[in-house]
Amino acid sequence: MPDAGYRGPAAARSPHLSRRTLLAATLAAAVGLTASACGAGAAAQGDGKSFTYWSMWKQNEPQAKVLQAAIDQFTKDTGVTVHVQWKGRQVIQQLAPTLNTSNVxxxxxxxxxxxxxxxxHMxxxxxxxxxxxxAAVPGxxxxxxxxxxxxxxxxxxTGGVLWQMPYEVILSQLWFDGSALPDVAAEPPATWDEFVELLDARKKALGDGPLALDADVPDYGAYWTxxxxxxxxxxxxxxxxxxDRTGASFRTDAFVEALEHVEKLVKGGYFTNGYDASKWPTVQQKWAKGKSDFLLLGTFAPSETAEFAGDSFAYRSFPFPAFGPSGDTSQDIYLIGFSIPKKARNSAAAQKFISYFLARKHLEGISTQARNITPRSDIAAPPELADGQKAxxxxxxxxxxxxxxxxxADWYTKxxxxxxxxxxxxxxxxxxxxxxxxxDSATYWKSA
Structure with missing residues (x-):
């Protein structure tokens, strides 16, 4: 289960400069401009010959393979060595104790x-x-x-500080099998009334609730609320x-009325049987096998369920329906990206790699190999995430x-x-x- 929660050559002998040498020179010039512009915020620029990169990915994950390929090419093109360590999801927690020291x-x-x-940032x-x-994007x-x-x-x-440069976009939608529900694929429900009407029809057809949820994963249930x-x-x-640390905002009639939309789904049996006592990924597997219809989850849904889906399964999705014709239709997202500690000793070289990786020829691997959406609109999402990119x-x-x-975060969890x-x-x-x-919120904030 993901963190949701998620996965230099020798010079040419010719008297003329090689394309690789020209590219290296161009990159060096570009980063020189960036380094001088960043001087006020960086504790140290370093000699520009190397930097150390700690990644949230494990070495065998698709994103790591995309990044490693870019790193290898970056070193060939620029002569800058990258010491990469594939730390996994707790990378920031491992780094945090060192951030205020002289040896980050x-x-x-x-x-x-x-x-x-x-x-x-905080x-x-x-x-x-x-x-x-x-900075120029190389190439x-x-x-x-x-x-x-x-x-x-x-x-x-935040406060004028760009604390992270994104390279991957995660969003949540309602997922379904487009081959099994072609009418929904052609015209997804846009409003809550249309959605409930669809659920009624599917509940009757299935003889079970059409909504999939492994309720033992609290983060997944949070999407609904x-x-x-x-x-x-x-x-x-x-x-x-x-x-509102008094907690009063939760008691308003408007807040309760919004919650009632979900309560009616619970009481009406719209969630599949056993969802309230499931052990992840039981219900997701059930959904992938066509025994329920709709799964509210992030864009990691296809990768989490692909091994259980049949060959004909066509991943489609649509945004959470609006409560009315003029109601809210926003799309929630979270981002994965690069950050540089303020006390990094080789910040210039690290910045150089950021602009390098954001080039289309490198970043598109996040779509084509890691099967995720990038922030660049000129990089098409993988087919299974095309509906998400449209949103x-x-x-x-x-x-x-x-x-x-x-x-x-602590309030959210506790x-x-x-x-x-x-x-x-x-x-x-x-x-x-x-x-x-x-x-409980008022009590929590008083003691927090």
Missing amino acids: PADLVDSPDRSAYAQL TGQALDLTPVLK ESGTVADVIPAKYLDLNT YYAVARGLGDGAFGKAVA LETRKVVKSLDGVKETA VFLPLNTKFLTGRLSSRSFAEKLAG
Whole structure:
């Protein structure tokens, strides 16, 4: 189960410069400009000959293979050596204790945005990457700012500091088998009423609830509640309620009414039998085998379920339906990207690699090999994620769970998730869930 939660040559003998040598010279010039622009924020630039990279991926994961290929080519093209360590999902936690010392072991690190925000930016240990936006993208005519849309950069910028440069986009939608449900593939439900009408028809056809959920994974159940609040009260409403440390915002009639949409699904038997006592990935496997229809999950859904799906399974998805014709239709996302510790000793070389990897010929491996969406609109998503990429292009993108996993991670884990699981499994009504959420939140914040 992913963190959701996720996976120099010798000179030519000719008297004329080789293409490789010319490229190396161009890259060196570009990074020289970037380094001078970044001087105010960097503790050290280094000699530009090497840097150390700690990655969230394991060596056998597709993303690691894409990155390793780019690293190898980067060294050939520039002569810069990259000491890469494939640390796995706890990379930021491993790095964090060193950040305020004079011996930070990594010059570059990648992670989900929430980890970079909490462990690097909020502790004042993230180098501002804004100057990198002016760097040329090697082999292309534009700069980094030209190829990475501002809507993603804005989500990773706080107080004018760009603390992470994204290279992968994760979003959540309702997944289904387009070959089994061609009518849904042709015209997905856009409103809640249309969605419930579809669920009624599918429940009758299946003789079981059409919604798949492994409720023992609290993060997966959180999507349902978050979207209900966003669709009912608008983008950002969940985060605003969490920020109210009195807990009163959870008690409002509007908040409860939004939750009632999900409560009706629970009470109405729309979730597949056994979801409330399942052990992940039991229900996901059941869904992949066609025994339920819709799975609300991130864009890692295909990779998590592919081994259980039949050859004819066609991954399709649609955004969580609006509660009305003019209701909220935002698309939640989280980002994976590069950060540089403020005390990195080789920040210039690390920045050089960031702009290098964002070139289309390197970054497109995240789509073609790792089967994920990149922030570049000129890189097509893999077919199974095409619906998700369309939503990114046509809808307002917002930070997943309103950024609560970044700004109130402990509250989210200790207060929200346990209560939400009880709500999603029918042990709390909308009103009782809201009351408990309000009371427990107020108590938590008083002692936090």
